[in-house]
Amino acid sequence: MTSKLRIVILGLSITSSWGNGHATTYRGLVRELVARGHELLFLERDQPWYAANRDLPNPPWGRTELYASLDDLRERFQAPVRDADLVIVGSFVPEGVAAGDWVQRTARGLTAFYDIDTPVTLARLARGEHDYLAPRQIPGYDLYLSFTAGPTLQRLEREFGSPRARPFYCSVDPTLYYPEPQPPRWDLGYMGTYSDDRQPGVERLLLEPARRHPPGRFIVAGPQYPQHIAWPANVEYQPHLPPAEHRSFYNRQRWTLNITRADMVQAGWSPSVRLFEAAACGTPILSDRWQGIEELLAPGREIVLADSTEQALAVLRDWGEDERARLAERARERILAGHTAAHRAEQLEGYALELLRAGTGASRTSRTGAAPQARPHLEPAS
Numbered sequence: 001m002t003s004k005l006r007i008v009i010l011g012l013s014i015t016s017s018w019g020n021g022h023a024t025t026y027r028g029l030v031r032e033l034v035a036r037g038h039e040l041l042f043l044e045r046d047q048p049w050y051a052a053n054r055d056l057p058n059p060p061w062g063r064t065e066l067y068a069s070l071d072d073l074r075e076r077f078q079a080p081v082r083d084a085d086l087v088i089v090g091s092f093v094p095e096g097v098a099a100g101d102w103v104q105r106t107a108r109g110l111t112a113f114y115d116i117d118t119p120v121t122l123a124r125l126a127r128g129e130h131d132y133l134a135p136r137q138i139p140g141y142d143l144y145l146s147f148t149a150g151p152t153l154q155r156l157e158r159e160f161g162s163p164r165a166r167p168f169y170c171s172v173d174p175t176l177y178y179p180e181p182q183p184p185r186w187d188l189g190y191m192g193t194y195s196d197d198r199q200p201g202v203e204r205l206l207l208e209p210a211r212r213h214p215p216g217r218f219i220v221a222g223p224q225y226p227q228h229i230a231w232p233a234n235v236e237y238q239p240h241l242p243p244a245e246h247r248s249f250y251n252r253q254r255w256t257l258n259i260t261r262a263d264m265v266q267a268g269w270s271p272s273v274r275l276f277e278a279a280a281c282g283t284p285i286l287s288d289r290w291q292g293i294e295e296l297l298a299p300g301r302e303i304v305l306a307d308s309t310e311q312a313l314a315v316l317r318d319w320g321e322d323e324r325a326r327l328a329e330r331a332r333e334r335i336l337a338g339h340t341a342a343h344r345a346e347q348l349e350g351y352a353l354e355l356l357r358a359g360t361g362a363s364r365t366s367r368t369g370a371a372p373q374a375r376p377h378l379e380p381a382s
Contacts, residue, residue: 005038005352008080010073010099011090011114014042014064017243018053019193019223021170021273022090022116024243027059028173028341029348034061036345041080043067045094055242070098078106085109086352088145091117096132104140110355113141116170118148119263119270122155138162142360143351150269150292166351170273171344172280174336176243179282180251187216187316188286190257191241191249191274194224197262201288206257208309209316210235216316221249250281254324255304255315258287268292279335284328286315302331 014030017023026042034040040062044050058064067073081087087107089100091114104111113133115121125135138144139161145168146153156165190206192198202220210218210232220231221238231237241249250256256278264270268291278285279297287293289305297303304319304327306312 003353005085005349005356006041006080006083006109007033007038007086007088007352008041008043008077008084009088009090009114010043010093010096010103011088012092012116013044013047013050014059015044015057015066016050016054018050018055018240020092021193022092023056024173024246024277025116025170025273026090027056027061028171029344030059031061031173032341032345033348035342036349038349041065041077041084043073043077045073047094053240055244070095070102073099074102081106082108085356086112088112088114089141091115091121092132094132097130097134097137100133100137100141104137110142110352110360111140112143112145113138114145114168116147118146118152118156119267120261122152122267123263135160142355145348145351148264148267148270150267152267152269164351164355167269168344168347169271169339170276171339171341172273172276172335173341174280177247177250177277177280179332180247182248182251184254185217185252186219186236186254187213188255188257188312189219189221189249189253190259191221191246192259192272193222194226195261198259201259202257204309205259205286205288205306205312207232207235209312212309213313213316219253246277247281250278250283253283255286256283258285260288260290265290269295271296276335276339279328279331282325282328282332284319284324285331286312297331297334302327302334 011026012020012022014023014026030040030042042062042064044066046066046068081103084107086109087103089096089103093099121133142163144156144162144165146165149167153165156162188206190202206218210216214234216234218234219236221241223240258272258275275285285303287303287305289307299305304315
């Protein structure tokens with residue numbers, strides 16, 4: 001038996017996965033928190049590009065509400081935020097600085113910043129870009145849930161004053177991502193929204209191998225790719241792949257490619273949610289290299305790392321089917337043992353209960369000047 005928590009999450013999106021990896025992460029986390037007996041309210045800014053591409057308009061777990069503006073947020077959700085045991089503000093929330101200030105002023109319980117983009121966030125802060133988080137706010141969040149582990153956690157505490165920076169990787173939903181044997185359609189595939197800093201890796205490890213290996217079959221799936229890209233004849237391009245099609249996508253590849261954004265390569269310890277999803281599907285992973293990946297999956301045994309076109313081609317040409325299947329199964333076992341949405345829900349619950357039982361939420365008085373508040377009441381969860 002645990003304690004029932006009232007949790008409010010202000011996130012980028014849970015209703016639409018268009019152009020973002022946040023929605024699938026939030027869906028698994030929210031579902032598992034509700035399954036553990038917690039009361040969930042997810043607040044999402046109503047944006048036209050998500051409204052036009054909602055693949056889960058009414059999430060069946062907890063309660064989801066759309067708000068039209070900051071004023072709408074403040075007017076309609078003052079009481080739930082005030083009375084919650086834990087309020088989480090996510091990265092890339094529109095007008096996130098103003099929303100975060102309001103949360104820190106209003107909440108009586110714990111507040112947390114959930115950074116699904118930690119290296120990108122820190123790079124933006126270094127450039128003076130404070131659209132969804134300002135450096136002055138970091139000490140005001142009781143907990144900084146970081147997509148990135150390793151030395152970045154110490155940096156958040158020492159350089160930015162976070163009272164508690166904790167690792168909080170993305171995760172996979174094993175009820176949605178699992179092996180589903182199908183005839184392979186592609187030798188190598190990649191899924192990801194276009195970004196300038198990832199594109200050199202896509203070029204080096206997929207497009208150039210495709211040019212040099214005409215019999216091979218390749219695919220790139222994701223929105224926002226420029227029209228000027230010259231796709232090789234044996235590369236299929238799909239602008240958007242809704243989550244309902246992800247499992248089939250992975251299961252039809254002999255290998256899937258993981259490419260990491262430059263800021264995340266520099267920081268290390270920043271695994272993409274796509275890496276977890278592919279592993280859970282039992283699809284062998286070919287990845288670029290970054291520090292900390294060996295702590296997640298063992299190179300050569302659970303994942304293959306490549307730095308060059310030649311290395312990628314050698315993987316596609318030289319690995320036998322049995323060897324490829326064994327590597328994929330070892331990766332699947334490793335990920336399911338510690339990186340499912342259920343693991344993350346339990347992890348978050350542990351972080352929150354530890355701080356609430358220590359009375360941490362009330363300590364915000366010294367950081368915001370708010371009047372002291374009583375500790376939240378924790379109800380037993382059935």
